[in-house]
Amino acid sequence: MTTQALIYLFVGLSFALYIGIALWSRAGSTSEFYVAGGHVGPAVNGMATAADWMSAASFISMAGLIAFLGYDGSVYLMGWTGGYVLLALLLAPYLRKFGQFTVPDFIGTRYYSKTARVVAVICLIFISFTYIAGQMRGVGIVFSRFLDVPVDLGVIAGMAIVFVYAVLGGMKGITYTQVAQYCVMIFAYLVPAFFISFLVTGNPIPQMGLGGTVADGSGDFVLQRLDATLTDLGFTAYTEGTKSTIDVFCITMALMVGTAGLPHVIVRFFTVPTARDARKSAGWALVFIALLYTTAPAVGGFARLNFTETVNETAYAEAPGWFTSWESNDLIAFNDRNGDGVMQYRSGAPFEGPPVFTGETGEAGERLVSNAPAEGENEVYVDNDIMVLANPEIANLPGWVIALVAAGGLAAALSTAAGLLLVISAAVSHDLLKQTFRPQITEKGELLAARLAATAAIVVAGLLGIYPPGFVAQVVAFAFGLAAASLFPAILLGIFSKRMNKEGAIAGMVTGLAFTFLYIAWFKLWMPQANVAENWLFGISPEGIGVIGMLLNFAVALAVSAVTKSPPVEIRRLVDDIRLPSVKASS
Amino acid sequence: MGDNISDTDASTDERARDYWRANVRLLAVLLAIWFIVSFGCGILLRDFLDQWRIGGYPLGFWFAQQGSIYAFIALIVIYVRRMRAIERRFGLGDE
Known part of the structure; x- marks a missing residue:
């Protein structure tokens, strides 16, 4: 059986299994x-x-x-x-x-x-x-x-x-x-x-x-x-x-x-x-x-070692099949800047931004890109995602x-x-x-x-x-940062602090959410060119800023709850109840 | 339970409070270890630990990419066991 047929078979069988379970x-x-x-x-x-x-x-x-x-x-x-x-x-x-x-x-x-x-x-x-x-x-x-x-x-x-x-x-x-x-x-x-x-x-x-x-x-x-x-x-x-x-x-x-x-x-x-x-x-x-x-x-x-040893200083014409097949999926590009037909894989970007293919091919047969070349000598663009997907082929x-x-x-x-x-x-x-x-x-x-x-x-x-919406990996930073800065502190304080009231929790969630959202959106969406370490608060990148959002949430929640009235007695009883595993019937 | 814990409100409250203290003490110890293996050994002390090796792994690098994960599993296992023991001690538990 060809690999293609095997793929259809495996994917088809797994889908049939999921649907069978769903019906059951x-x-x-x-x-x-x-x-x-x-x-x-x-x-x-x-x-x-x-x-x-x-x-x-x-x-x-x-x-x-x-x-x-x-x-x-x-x-x-x-x-x-x-x-x-x-x-x-x-x-x-x-x-x-x-x-x-x-x-x-x-x-x-x-x-x-x-x-x-x-x-x-x-x-x-x-x-x-x-x-x-x-x-x-x-x-x-x-x-x-x-x-x-x-x-x-x-x-x-x-x-x-x-x-x-x-x-x-x-x-x-x-x-x-x-x-x-x-x-x-x-x-x-x-x-x-x-x-x-x-x-x-x-x-x-x-x-x-x-x-x-x-x-x-x-x-x-x-x-x-x-x-x-x-x-x-x-x-x-x-x-x-x-x-x-x-x-x-x-x-x-x-x-x-x-x-x-x-x-x-x-x-x-x-x-x-x-x-x-x-x-x-x-x-x-x-x-x-x-x-x-x-x-x-x-x-x-292993993938990094294999990839580097296989690709670097290899002539494009002799590149393995997976290289060209992933190239045709836009996840790899070869920008032969010194025109020797051999792939030099070095540190740095081969060109500015993600590849934009022109539809023409170069002398060695590689797909040409219209991107402006970047500093340095690197000629190979590779998307992170292929490391797992191409690993079996590599x-x-x-x-x-x-x-x-x-x-x-x-x-x-x-x-x-x-x-x-x-x-x-x-x-x-x-x-x-x-x-x-x-x-x-x-x-x-x-x-x-x-x-x-x-x-x-x-x-x-x-x-x-x-x-x-834009570059998906960048958006995922939102999910973790926002979860850390909004929901986690509210739940934790709800269990471990009986004194925490609605005013504190709401103020904390809104503060944590707003701060983290604005910080990430500023560097990821509105001002991506400013997203460098010198501009970051305390040197913390947007991926890590949820921690500061979380600390702000805790601080605001505790401060606000300290000056507003404590939660009703049935809520404190609820917290007592949550803290105990159900009490066994007495002997 | 064979223990002579009477079920007046006062003693139940007290029992609940002691149970909660024991729980929080256990949490404090386990979270301290959680912090030390990951943020301590894997990040803050990495350069220092890298002078030793486990096979080909520099020790700090090993903690960051392998050791801390094993330690996390061990921490949850210990937590589950210790909590059972604490619950038994206070005559609590969800059967």
């Missing part, structure tokens, strides 16, 4: 639609959480980012795992004990205020939509590269699949499809990683391979070889970073706290039966996530591994998109309609509203995927 687990009540009835076991929920959490960015982009960032890539590894410690210790068990359906539910009830609930809904919808745009782009990329269909058609196919299982199945359907998607995704990630680690180092375990020696008899450690190869070409050594320590610190913190504050992650802990299960489940989730996250740095390191792995990676990338993007769609629809039907504007709505009406809201959200998400 349809949601019949709002409780099933929002929280799967609260009957999901801790290990199953952990696995679903891992799929929910690990998005197209984790599966497709992260190893590539690490490959090009080296040590600086650690911010993603620590940031996107350390948040689970905060979640397990500070939020999940108490939110489960509180026992409602959504994150705004907690904030609205704890702060006895419809205003607080609506502010939380606004934060949630903004965070979730910025996040979902990236998922849909991921679906489009996988479709266009592996299945040779246009990106738009790929996005529409993805929307149709998610529609079937998110709208029919609600949280119940999503939970079990996410379990299946986790299995597809992790298998698709680990198999090529084992192969590549074995090829490069002779040790199939990637986590050990990256710390091992290159299997060419030289006795060099992989990381030493990488450092030496890269510094020779003018790059920073792989194990050193270029970001300042304060920036690495703040980005890591913002990603950790942001992870703990992401509504689609938090809501998964409403689906387990008890507070104790919520703790266990966070542990399981981190174990399943760590399988991919400890493998990613190895994949990144390492000459068999066709079924490539097909597996295609199915895995789709599983990662679809599982996260479905989780996000669900929190958006629950926020609209439950928080805005049932709890705020239309309290007389029947359960049947609410369930219908939830399905309609999910449908509308899918359409918006699809449009965001077809017409991506």
